[in-house]
Amino acid sequence: MKGIIYNAVEEAVTELYSADTWDDLVEAAGIDGSYTAIGTYDDNDLGRLVTVGCEATGLDAGELVRALGRQAFGHLARRHPEFLVGMESTRAFLVSVEDIIHPEVMKLHPDATPPRFSFEDLPDGTLRMTYHSQRKLGVLAEGLIYGASDWFGEEATITLVDGAGAERTTYDIALAPAAVTSDA
Amino acid sequence: MESDDPSKRIQRLERRIQRERTAREEAESIADRRMRELWIANQDLDRRVADRTESLEVALEQLERATNATAGFFSSLSHEMMTPLNGIIGMLDLLADNAYTETNRSWTEAALKSADRLSFLLHRLLDLGEIRSGRVAFSVSQVRCGDLADQLAQQWQSHCLKRQKLLSVSSGASENAQIWIDLRLTERILAEFISNASLHAESGVVSVEVGVDDPAAPSWLTITVKDNGNGFVVPESRDLMTAMAEADHSPARTHDGLGIGLSFAGHLAELLGGRADIVSAPGSPTEVTVWIPNQEPANEESASSETTDAIPVNLLL
Structure with missing residues (x-):
């Protein structure tokens, strides 16, 4: 790693x-x-x-x-701000990981073995994401997605669909603007 | 508590510093290795570029040698053919003048016509060789438009008459204008267009207008050659070799090497710093305007004849 x-x-x-x-x-x-x-x-x-x-x-x-x-x-965001330029939402960021960020990582680290992600838009607007890696760290990806939603000021609801702790883990990700909290 | 013990605290901090130092050293070592790999890759690329460049240079040299050998062969062959051909033309002329019967005369004239055409093509090949070799002799002199018009009329009148064409050469308002040009090369350009027009003019009229842009202080010599023939498709290619390759070799063609001759004349005009504009289309009359710039030498002494090799050969090849 x-x-x-x-x-x-x-x-x-x-x-x-x-x-x-x-x-x-x-x-x-x-x-x-x-x-x-x-x-x-x-x-x-x-x-x-x-x-x-x-x-x-x-x-x-x-x-x-x-x-x-x-x-x-x-x-990670502070270390590599270039990967977030022009990104305005968690969804945009997530779908760029496979096509933009990981190819860039491979240029700098040809020996790296980043996980692969596949996406599917569900009819209700939920994003179905499948994590693929021998490291079986889907839950780390899940945490990072929560972190990304914090970064973009959104609220993520991530539901495990299949393959907990496996090389292939599927999640349904629902994203919404973060609820405004008020002390009033 | 461990953190309350100063010596333990110091040990903890020392271990932390050690981890940082180890990480830094490893980062430096990785960076060194990457730099070395990059340097080696760069050396490899340099070597490959040098190898490829050398191969290309060798290939280019071989190609140039082969091209020069071909050009040399064609040039020698053309020269060799000119001598017997001149003999044939001379004898045919004599035969035509001394023909016993009208039939003999017409046969001899037909043979003479073919020999003339062959001679014209051979001259063109020789011209092409001269330009391709990159050495064209330039000689600039001051020319009066009226004199140039007279000269053209003298040179081409009999040629046109033999083809039942009437040649009209005029210099109009520019008659007394004087301009510095390379007369020999200008005449070679006009030879292409006038002979072409003499082949095309259907009703027998070829008109040539010699003029300048400003008779008082001319910058350009303009010569327009018009015929009222059936026109032709103006070759798109400005490249002589392409024009040669694309020339109509079918039995149905009407005129020999049309594309080559026009391209050749156009390139000669460009060599002189000018250009040739051709306006023609099948079924329409043809009008060619040749533009030759005034090449008045800064110092008259330098107007003497000189040979230059500063000819951009790639104009043609």
């Missing part, structure tokens, strides 16, 4: 908890924990981090990865 994902997870942990928490997780997981964005690292590092993270927080793996993914989107 590319180091930029580990960087994003580290920043998410730091923002949600603290830098010390990240230190503790790295040590408890027994991993090196030194990640550079352009490097490639063992996929198992993430699994070990999640295992110890679950023990520390009491969350289940799905909830934790989803929360980290949601938080990590901001890091």
Whole structure:
């Protein structure tokens, strides 16, 4: 997995908890924990981090990865703002991932193996998305989509359709403008 | 608590710094490797570009050699053919003048006509060779329009008469205007158009008008050649070789090498810095206007004859 994902997870942990928490997780997981964005690292590092993270927080793996993914989107967006130029909605961004962002990633990192996404518009306006990857991290993608909807000021409702924790996971994504919260 | 113990706190921070340092060093190492790969790829590309360029240069050289050899062969062949052909024409002339019977005379004249046509084509081939070789001799001199008109009339009157065509050459208001041109090359251009018109003019009239744009201070010599023939399709291609390839080789063609001759004359006009505008269409009369710029030398001494090789050969090939 590319180091930029580990960087994003580290920043998410730091923002949600603290830098010390990240230190503790790295040590408890027994991993090196030194990640550079352009490097490639063992996929198992993430699994070990999640295992110890679950023990520390009491969350289940799905909830934790989803929360980290949601938080990590901001890091990725700040790191690569060029991929968001002209994007005005979560939907536009999502459909650009496969055709624009991942091809660009492959130019810089020919050894990268990003997940593939396929989309289908359902009659009710819902976007059906299928995640394909041997890493079986559909839930991380789910968290990142929540993060993208936060970024675009939208409210996402993501429903698992099929294949939880599998190499092929399908979600229905409903997007709506974020509800205006008022203290009045 | 660990964080309350200063020494533990320092150890934690040191480990954090170490992780950062390790990450940085790895990033630097990756960047170094990428730079090296890029450099090697660049070297490879440079080498491939150099190899391809060399191959292309060799191919170009071979092509030029082959083209020059072909051109040389045609030029030599044309020269070699001219000598016996001149002999044939000379003898045919004598025969025509001393024919015993009218039938003999008409046969001899028919043979002479064919020989003339062959001679015309051979001259054209020689001209083409001269231009293709990139060496055309330029010689600029001052010419009076009225004199040029008289000269053209003298040169072409008998040619037109032999073809039952009446030639009318005039210089009108420009008669006394003087302009600096290469007379030899200008005449070669006009030879194409006048001989062409003499073949086409149906009712036997070829008119040539010699003029200038401004008789007091001429910048351009303009010569218009008109016939009232049936016209032709003006060749689209300005490229001599293409014109040659596209020339009508069918038995139904009416005139030899029309496209080649017009393209040739057009290119000669361009070599002189001018142009030739051809207005014609099947069923309509033809009007050709040749524009030749005034080439008055800055210093009269430099008006002497000179040979230049500054001819853009790619105009033709």
